[in-house]
Amino acid sequence: MRREYFELTVDNVDPDAGGNHDKPLVRIAFHGPDGLLTNRLTGPDGELLAADETDVAFRLRDALEDGPDAEGVVAVTNRVTGDFVLELNEEADDVRRFIRAAREYGRAAADDEEGRYRVEITVDGEELVTYDKRTFLVYDPDGNLLRGESLIPSGVEL
Numbered sequence: 001m002r003r004e005y006f007e008l009t010v011d012n013v014d015p016d017a018g019g020n021h022d023k024p025l026v027r028i029a030f031h032g033p034d035g036l037l038t039n040r041l042t043g044p045d046g047e048l049l050a051a052d053e054t055d056v057a058f059r060l061r062d063a064l065e066d067g068p069d070a071e072g073v074v075a076v077t078n079r080v081t082g083d084f085v086l087e088l089n090e091e092a093d094d095v096r097r098f099i100r101a102a103r104e105y106g107r108a109a110a111d112d113e114e115g116r117y118r119v120e121i122t123v124d125g126e127e128l129v130t131y132d133k134r135t136f137l138v139y140d141p142d143g144n145l146l147r148g149e150s151l152i153p154s155g156v157e158l
Helices: 036-040 064-069 092-108
Strands: 006-011 025-030 054-060 071-078 084-091 117-123 126-133 137-139
Touching: 006 084, 025 084, 036 084, 036 117, 054 092, 054 126, 071 092, 084 092, 092 117
Parallel strands: 025 117, 054 137
Antiparallel strands: 006 025, 054 071, 071 084, 117 126
């Protein structure tokens, strides 16, 4: 599936005027062939994958030391099969800013079980799935997990 089929936007990455944090939201819009994304998001039972059946990650293509021009790939994967559901290019600074906002929201939220951020995936403007997520893993260009850059809830062992 082509990365050009996707457009990513984010909301709620900055605190409001009172210094409060709303749940960060990432919207992924798909504009590709009919049924392609829906098929990838459908499990063996014929139902769309649930939040706990997916993972969200960011793999750097450039080292973070390369500064504001570092880029990488945001991916949503099927947790059971490991298959990529979707991938799209994104700047590392934007992803890091989003993860910081999700951390801040998690610190302020009364219930971490509801998720630290929300992912909405749409197909041609129609909502397909919405996931409340707690984890967002970041990997270096060699595939090594960057724990300090990742969003990992306390008590979770990887």
